[in-house]
Amino acid sequence: MNMTMTVIGKPMLRLEDPRLLRGEARFIDDIKLANMAEAAFVRSPNGHALIKGIDASAALALPGVMAVLTLDDLRPHLSGEHLVVGLPSEAYKQDRNRPALCRDEAVYVGEPVAVVVAENRYIAEDAVDLVAVDYDILPAASDCRAALAEGAPPVHRDGADNLLAEFDMEYGDVDAAFAGAAHVFGESFWQHRGGGHSIECRGMVADYDKPTDKLVLWNSTQMAHSSLRVLVEMLGRDENRVRVVTPDIGGGFGPKLVIYQEEVVVSIASIVLGRPVKWIEDRREHFMTSTQERDQYWEVEIAVDDAGGIRGIRGSIVHDHGAYTARGINLPQNSGETLPGPYVVPAYRMNVRLALTNKVPVTPVRGAGHPQACFAMERMLDRVARELGLDRAEVRRRNLIPAESMPYTKPLKSRSGAPIVLDSGDFPASQQAALDKADWSGFGARQQAALEDGRYIGIGVANFVKGTGRGPFEEVTVRIGASGRVQVYTGAAAIGQGTETMLAQIVAEELGGEVANITVTTGDTARNSLGIGTSNSRVTVVAGSSAHAAARKVRDKALLVASHLLELPVEELEIVGAEIRAKGADERRKNVWIALADVANAVAGTPGYALPGGVEPGLEATERLLFDAMPYVNGTAVAEVEVDPHTGGVEILSYKMTHDCGRMINPMIVHGQVIGGAAHGIGNALFEWMQYDAMAQPLTTNYADYLLVTATELPRIEVVHTETPSPLNDLGVKGVGECGVIPAAAVLASAIEDALTPFGVRIARAPITPPDILALIRAA
Amino acid sequence: MSATRTISVTVNGKAYEREVEVRVTLADFLRQELGLTGTHLGCEHGVCGACTIQLNGRSARSCLTLAVQADGQEIKTVEGVAPSADELHPLQEALSEHHGLQCGFCTPGILLTLLEFLDDNPDPSEADIRLAISGNLCRCTGYQGIVDAALAAAERLRGGAAK
Incomplete structure (x- = not known):
């Protein structure tokens, strides 16, 4: 690492701010395309119900209504009916993937049953009220503990029980730790977290262009490339016939990392109607249909010695998973994995059960299971302090991993299979x-x-x-073209954390030192062939590192080409702003410089002419640095x-x-x-x-x-x-x-x-x- | 259901006359009819404050106001806050300098709320400012940068220190 950094580490004002402060940013609902229609969804008002029939005739008769689509209407355009997005795990006991729209059963309030497309949202909402759905209400499972009890109503009528997944995490000799302990204390916790509540709700605009057979989905998502993959798979379309683009995003906080039914349905509506279709989630829908974190019930015991030193921890978690798998088992996995946290815990066992409930799916919200683990651990340490008459901070001090033990390996495996190593x-x-x-x-x-x-x-x-910084990677391309300005592209979406500024600072450190000369494009699948997205506090680590590496490559090449053009050794050149100059204050050298634009043009190629210095074409680099350990x-x-x-x-x-x-x-x-x-x-x-x-x-x-x-x-x-x-x-x-x-x-x-x-x-x-x-x- | 009325409004100093459906909200009118999309909708039930505009100099929820109610009135939106295309208002500058915005979605409502407040209270305390923006939800910042920006802007608007 270059220790004389001039851009990295500075509290620079954000590049994003002026357009946001002037009301000139473009959020998803600000996109208005010619001939654009608007959608509203018919949603289940019941936690669990059979759907006996859907009568859209009154809605279709309303002036301004263009279509009412049910799953039957989507089928000709679908190569698969379900969104298959769950992270892999051997712990699943049931596959519960969301259908694009309800088939004949609704399993949570808000589940989409049909979509209405109309001239505008006002008419579309009028029409939603006119769609008659015949429901047979079934018993619902609400509380996640009750859902796992014998005889609980099944969340899905074809389910034998509501156990979605179960797994254990364990290391050390837990039973021996407890058997020989001076003190054992048990606690029961109920922990609840709510929804994401970005102030901008979800939303999208699907723009299908029939002459070119291309579908563009403008999408307020944290994961443009995941959205693309689902569209490619479910719509059976080629990658070069689908593009997902993120506009300015009014906050994410987790729920926008999930790929939703609406992304598929609104895309098909645009294909069916041959015109752009917009859908913007309203706040009531956000409460009912954007994924949430909800309930975890913990039973935990801690074994300590007379000095309050931890010997072991064991327990169990029941986790409310909701009605479908919209992400995976990762949330309670994070909770169980993180409980030992910053402390030395010699032996540990946690049993985790994920319960299906008739509620909107549970997926990470900012923090993703970690706050619950921290709560359980810290509450137990307070209990230890109280029981042993010790200061609460002192109990913690006695159990914290000492600095000299870093890096510290926890004998637990992360979901990639790698051990958990606290690095520093x-x-x-x-x-x-x-x-x-x-x-x-x-x-x-x-x-x-x-x-x-x-x-x-x-x-x-x-x-x-x-x-x-969860891996494996985030792709970043750094490119300089005829403008002489540095273009940075990444698949990660910018959701309010200053991603543009952060990447610009990293790139500017290598390429001229001027953040104003950097332009950053985020979350556009046409710009990056691969992308993971924005989640897990990962973008600075994974995208930032790729940007750093790519910028270095571009820098090295720019200097090499300039050395040919200026006929000076590379070591005597430096990039200053948008120019490459001879180093030093020597008067004769003051006029020895070349614009980055000219260097870029020299390697962009001219028909029939060789490239200077025999270099590869183009002034650009793409990096996908791989990371496993976090x-x-x-x-x-x-x-x-x-x-x-x-x-x-x-x-x-x-x-x-x-x-x-x-x-x-x-x-x-x-x-x-x-x-x-x-x-x-x-x-x-x-x-x-x-x-x-x-x-x-x-x-x-x-x-x-x-x-x-x-x-x-x-x-x-x-x-x-x-x-x-x-x-x-x-x-x-x-x-x-x-x-x-x-x-x-x-x-x-x-x-x-x-x-x-x-x-x-x-x-x-x-x-x-x-x-x-x-x-x-x-x-x- | 689709009864219409003709209304005249002045928005950011510019006069408009439009025929609108009587049920259309002022927010939708500004955003869709006039193309002033800087005013944002966060909850559409009057709590989050993202849609705050000024109606005759007083902050108002444009999601709970019908366009026809604004007939004959003066409206200010976020697009009318900066003095020019290359200058920001001191409150806008302060929000950037004190990192009072992250995703920026609530920012227009915050701006219009605080501009009215600072007009009425040129020398506010931190507690005054917190109360003034207690009707605006921000999920990103924890409000602290907004409060700091408002304090700095107030000082600047009083003619005090530059930063």
Whole structure:
């Protein structure tokens, strides 16, 4: 790594901002094509029902309605009826793939039954109300524990039971660890997380052009290439007859990494009608049809010695999977895999069962199972501290992996089969810095003084690690053409994390130092032949590393060609802005330079002329650097809260974090990611609850019933960054997008419990709402 | 159902006269009829604040306002905030400098809400600002960069320090 970096590491203003601030960005709903129709979906109002018939005649008679399509109407255009997208695993006991539209059974509220296409959305929604669907309502499985019980109603009527998958993770001699332990403590946790709630809902515009037989899908997705693959497979089309393009994306947060039924249905609607068709999810649909995280029920035991040293952990998780596999078993796999986290846990066993329920599928939301693991681990450590009369931070300190043990191998396998190796970081130092910043040692006096005033304040601490930058790769092309400007293309979509700026900084470091000379295109399948997409805090690691490598290749070639054209050795040349110049202040050399545009043109070829220096054509490089091992971010959160025992209200008095994500490409952006993540986690911890009734009917489908955190509930979040470069990539970077979320519920539970010490309240759930706190105080 | 009315509105200083269906929301009218797509729709039930515009200088939810209700009135949208094509408003500059936007989808509503607020409260506290934007949902930033930007913009608009 070049240690005299001039662009990387600078808090540069974002390239994205001007167009966003002027209202000139182009989000999916801003795309308006000539002759464009709009779609609205007929959706199941029942958690589980048979569909006996669909009568669209009244809808079709409405002026302005062009078509009402059911699965029967799609079939001539489908080579497969189901979206097969599940990540591979041997743990599946049932294949539950989503049909493009319901066949004769609906298994969650909101499942698409038919699509109406009309002149505009107003008419399309009128027509949706006129489509008569004859349902036979069936019993529904709502609670995931009940769904696994003997005699539970099957989520799918052809299912023998609702066990979607089961697996164990284990290492060490767990039984011996527990048999010989001085203390064993057991806990039961209910943990809930809600939906993604990007402020921009999902949406797409399918544009089928009959003369060229080409389909373009503009799609607000995190995964353009996955969307392409599904369209190619399900529509039986050639790759060069389908293109998926992402416009500006108004947030992702996980649910937009899933490929949905609508992508297939809206594409076919455009093919059938021979005109562009737009569908924009409304907020009620987002609650009902965008994937969510929901419930996990944990039973866990921890075995410790008299000093609080962990000997072993064992337990089981029941995970609400929803009605279909829209992503895989990865979420509870992350939870189980991450539980030992930053601690030395000599023996470990976790049984994980995924329950089908008659609800929208569960897939990762920012954090992806890690917050639940952190909550379970940190709650158990608080229990250990209380039972043994130790300081909560001290129990953690005794169990954190020491810095000198890095890299530290956990005898667990990640889903790629590679062992989990915590690559770098100083966990004890991270905790100590957070404690110092929060004046942990002075808190006892503050708490006593508050109590004397009749105020209940508490402090909590939580440590976390997060595997980031999941491989295998992300393709990046760097190209300089006749404009002399540097073009960067990647399959990863930009969903608000400053991806354009981050890549431009990395590329500019190698190619002239001027970010303004870089243009970045993200998430367009016509620009990159391969792509994975944006998820798992991965883009800076995988796309950033490929961009770095590609930019170096282009740099080397540009200098080589320039050396032929300028007749100077490569070592005497440098790229400055959009020019290649002779190094040094020598007067005679001041005028020795060539524009990058001229270098690019020289290797772009002229009919009948040889290329200078016998180089390969073109000033470009494409890289797909491969990664298997994941760089691990670590950090600590310390929060101080005040709880009102009369209302159950929680006020966060201070919230401080330490965070180490390796080298920061743009510290301003990293800081914003951590704070935004923390706010998301605080919302999960205190407010967000996606509620369903016993028939699996969603009860919270607007922002009056489902609460997102607002500015008045949040404290100023303080973050101290350290940079321990990851040894796993040349840039030394780790991911950052999800990390702020992870310790939030854990640290707030710890703090609230501490504040309510006089009442002896125990927190074993998230979210922790005021009514819950009042009930706990009454019960204590 | 498809009754129409002719309305006249002034948007960002420009006069428009259009025939609209009476059920069309002001947000859809601005976005689809006038092509001013900078005003965004996040919830369409009046909570998220992404669609906030100014109606006669007062912030309003354009998703809960019908286009016909705006007849004869002055509207300001995000497209009318910057003084020129190559200059940003101090609040826009501050939002960029304090990283008060990430995906940027809620930003237009934040801008129109805060511009009204800073007109009325040129020297606000952090708590005042948090209250002022408590009707705007942002999923990305945790609001902190927005609050910092508003404090900095207020100072700049008062003629204080440049940054």
